[in-house]
Amino acid sequence: MCWENQSSVSEFLLLGLPIRPEQRGLFFALFLGMYLTTVLGNLLIILLIRLDSRLHTPMYFFLSHLALTDVSFSTVTVPKMLWNMHTQDLSISYPGCISQVYFYLVFGCVDNLLLAVMAYDRYVAICHPLHYTIMMREELCLLLVVGSWVISCGSALLHTVLLVGLSFCADNIIPHFFCSLSVLLKLSCSNTSLNDLVIFTEGAATVIFPLSGILVSYGCIGASILRVPSTKGITKVFSTCGSHLSVVCLFYGTIMAVYFAPSSSNSNDKDMIASLMYTVVTPMLNPFIYSLRNRDIKLAFRFLFRKDVPFVR
Numbered sequence: 001m002c003w004e005n006q007s008s009v010s011e012f013l014l015l016g017l018p019i020r021p022e023q024r025g026l027f028f029a030l031f032l033g034m035y036l037t038t039v040l041g042n043l044l045i046i047l048l049i050r051l052d053s054r055l056h057t058p059m060y061f062f063l064s065h066l067a068l069t070d071v072s073f074s075t076v077t078v079p080k081m082l083w084n085m086h087t088q089d090l091s092i093s094y095p096g097c098i099s100q101v102y103f104y105l106v107f108g109c110v111d112n113l114l115l116a117v118m119a120y121d122r123y124v125a126i127c128h129p130l131h132y133t134i135m136m137r138e139e140l141c142l143l144l145v146v147g148s149w150v151i152s153c154g155s156a157l158l159h160t161v162l163l164v165g166l167s168f169c170a171d172n173i174i175p176h177f178f179c180s181l182s183v184l185l186k187l188s189c190s191n192t193s194l195n196d197l198v199i200f201t202e203g204a205a206t207v208i209f210p211l212s213g214i215l216v217s218y219g220c221i222g223a224s225i226l227r228v229p230s231t232k233g234i235t236k237v238f239s240t241c242g243s244h245l246s247v248v249c250l251f252y253g254t255i256m257a258v259y260f261a262p263s264s265s266n267s268n269d270k271d272m273i274a275s276l277m278y279t280v281v282t283p284m285l286n287p288f289i290y291s292l293r294n295r296d297i298k299l300a301f302r303f304l305f306r307k308d309v310p311f312v313r
Helices: 020-051 056-089 094-127 129-135 139-164 181-187 193-227 229-260 265-294 295-304
Strands: 011-014 092-095
Touching: 011 056, 011 094, 020 056, 020 229, 020 265, 020 295, 056 094, 056 139, 056 265, 094 129, 094 139, 094 181, 094 193, 094 229, 139 181, 139 193, 181 193, 193 229, 229 265, 265 295
Parallel strands: none
Antiparallel strands: 011 092
């Protein structure tokens, strides 16, 4: 099925962020710096985990995939946004727009599922430490990661196939800095009731179930600590779960702050703010959170630049 046959629109126009012309250079430099920080920071995390044998554990295996997902998530939207800001060429082809929707959904869903997988890993480490190596065996870890990618690709493919089946008659102006699924549905001149139903059911499930898993995991961790309260136990929980819990709060806190807090902004403004948080801010902060709050990562980082200390043991 050819994409061109589904719509009379051959390209879309991305209006981008509502930035004044005189401020465009400043914001370009700001977002470029944030994107480069995201890429370098997350790639450094992946490199450290790859090189240091002490980090070859389930927790850091999941973290390396989360870092890869963060880089990919930002790369789907930010380079195109920067290009449009620099060249003032707002156009994006129809296939390019559809592809951007697909990969945005894939990496967003993988990010969400990996946070749930990492919460389960922390639950096993705290509540079942003696059986950790048995429960979190290598085959299960690989299955959880592959399953996250398969579910995400399938979910994104479903939304994308339904989107390709729609027609776009005349209006091709997207008031966003990337091709957002919700905005494209509003632009379509076809009946989008099926798309809305799938978003409400399948799309909501990919958020509700992982979030429920995270809450249950940390609820069990909290109950385990309360049963035998001790300073050592609380310290262990914070050292083991602090980084992941910070990332979870940042990820889901953005959703609550943007979509549930009262605001005079319209829904498109909220969607744009949320998208900036997901694709620019959160992926940039994650490496710092895991580096500053994680002793093993900081130790591996120091060993990486100390030639007198053997890096891998």
